[in-house]
Amino acid sequence: KMSKAIIVTGASRGIGRATTLQLLQHFDSNVIAVARSNQDLNDLKSHAENVLGMKGRLETITGDITEEHIVEEVVKKCVERWGRIDGIIANAGTLDPMGNFADINLQEWKRGRIITVSTGVASFAHQSWAPYCTSKAALHMLTKCIAVEEPDIVSVSILPGVVDTTMQANIRENGLKAQMKQTDHQKYIDLHESKKLVHPDDPGRVLAALVVGGATQEMSGESYRYNDSKLAHLLNNK
Numbered sequence: 001k002m003s004k005a006i007i008v009t010g011a012s013r014g015i016g017r018a019t020t021l022q023l024l025q026h027f028d029s030n031v032i033a034v035a036r037s038n039q040d041l042n043d044l045k046s047h048a049e050n051v052l053g054m055k056g057r058l059e060t061i062t063g064d065i066t067e068e069h070i071v072e073e074v075v076k077k078c079v080e081r082w083g084r085i086d087g088i089i090a091n092a093g094t095l096d097p098m099g100n101f102a103d104i105n106l107q108e109w110k111r112g113r114i115i116t117v118s119t120g121v122a123s124f125a126h127q128s129w130a131p132y133c134t135s136k137a138a139l140h141m142l143t144k145c146i147a148v149e150e151p152d153i154v155s156v157s158i159l160p161g162v163v164d165t166t167m168q169a170n171i172r173e174n175g176l177k178a179q180m181k182q183t184d185h186q187k188y189i190d191l192h193e194s195k196k197l198v199h200p201d202d203p204g205r206v207l208a209a210l211v212v213g214g215a216t217q218e219m220s221g222e223s224y225r226y227n228d229s230k231l232a233h234l235l236n237n238k
Contacts, residue, residue: 003057004029004212005082007074009065010091012040014165015117018204019089020044024054026205027212029086031058032078034070038062087113087211090139111152115211116143117203118157118223140223147221156215157223160203162191202226209234 006023010016012035021044023029035041041060048054059077063070078085119136139157146155162168172192175185191197203226214234224231 018200164197
């Protein structure tokens with residue numbers, strides 16, 4: 001069968017990187033990885049080619065996908081390289097590009113899947129996190145709107161839990177300076193010290209399984225925790 005062609009945003013680190021590697025290794029996919037950090041993307045590509053032996057399966061684009069021309073470049077590259085777009089993992093922290101992706105009027109993109117990476121703070125507020133909380137809450141609603149407006153596109157939102165990423169390290173290091181509440185800050189330190197942070201591969205595997213076909217029409221517009229029992233069947237054979 002034909003390999004899938006998948007776009008992953010925020011692909012250079014954390015969940016995005018883990019998802020990209022899962023797609024390449026376990027889900028027979030070709031990937032366009034997009035992120036702002038050129039260095040991290042180069043590391044990812046060299047790992048894919050030299051460690052995993054996946055030459056020609058991963059293309060990278062450095063840029064900020066809140067800029068429309070970057071979205072256009074990503075789409076063009078995917079379609080030129082593999083003839084279509086089967087799905088998008090929207091993992092970058094912000095909102096704007098999702099609308100841009102949903103607006104793509106390409107034959108090559110109908111019946112695709114958009115899987116957004118959401119967060120618990122989409123529904124409860126954290127002091128000093130207003131931009132992050134509001135953009136994630138909006139992303140959450142956008143997932144529902146795409147499901148209604150674009151019935152051919154399956155749109156699902158996944159909450160990955162508190163994942164062991166550079167963002168978490170940054171919260172532990174700088175949270176109090178950034179006016180976080182002491183109790184909130186301590187909660188993240190405790191999760192880290194008690195080794196309760198989620199490994200990026202765990203949500204990464206679920207995201208990969210969903211975007212290549214596991215996300216069905218009935219799921220469109222819904223959000224799930226990455227370890228929801230309703231998703232367990234996706235991982236049984238991986």
